[in-house]
Amino acid sequence: MADRRPVVGLTPDVGETLARPARPALPQYELKQAYVEAVLSAGGLPVVLPYSDDEDAALQAVALCDAVVVTGGAFDIPPEAYGAHAHRMIGRLKPGRTRFEQRVLRAALEARKPVLGVCGGMQLLAVEVGGTLWQDIREQVPGAADHEQKIDPRQPGHSARVVSGTQLARIVGVDIVQVSSTHHQAVRDAGPAVVSAIAPDGVIEAIELPDRFALGVQWHPELMPGAEHLALYRALVDAARAPVR
Ligand code: MN
DSSP, X not given: OOOOOOEEEEOOEEEEOOOBTTBOOOEEEEOOHHHHHHHHHTTOEEEEOOOOSOHHHHHHHHHTOSEEEEOOOSOBOOGGGGTOOOOTTOOOBOHHHHHHHHHHHHHHHHXXXXXXXXXXXXXXXXXXXXXXXXXXXXXXXXXXXXXXXXXXXXXXXXXXXXXXXXXXXXXXXXXXXXXOOBOSOEEEEOTTSEEEEEOTTSOEEEEEOTTSSEEEESSOGGGOOSHHHHHHHHHHHHHHHSOOO
């Protein structure tokens, strides 16, 4: 038999089925196939993590995983999570999803499992370690570009400079990455996390914890062509293979 693939837990979104006459919409998990394909291509075995109000269920689910990806979505993290009041441009919240992803992320960090936070997942990683967010880039960051690109998210929206000496720099192996940009919020203060990529307008595009594999990227590497993007998933799976540090 082939080598065991490291198990990579993915956090799904919650949507609902299409309502029809006499058939009400039912909640359903949603997950872009690109996450699954990226993990498979990187040599991992993707599994969908279940929502539960039971803290212990999250712990046990994460315990079955060798690594975790906190995925992004079209929603904002409640500002109370980082001690802020809601700005008027705050977007849609999904408090149930945020609670679920906080449980998963906390359990993964506690167990020192490798973590990749994508888009909103990066923002949650920043908040989890004590950082803060810009609630709306256009309103709050003077001179910033529009980070909600109007083109196919599989195409780059802008570039980002990779900070030398970071784990990200080692992984992608280039100084400049072309990244997709589908976010209206951004990390404001990364807290104890290291900033590892920055857009030309100064917006933080990647962070990492210095002492372990816990990386966040503001773009969607699973959607982007280019070896430097799949390299992030490969690095996650490789870290998942190593014994827990
Ligand atoms: Mn961006």
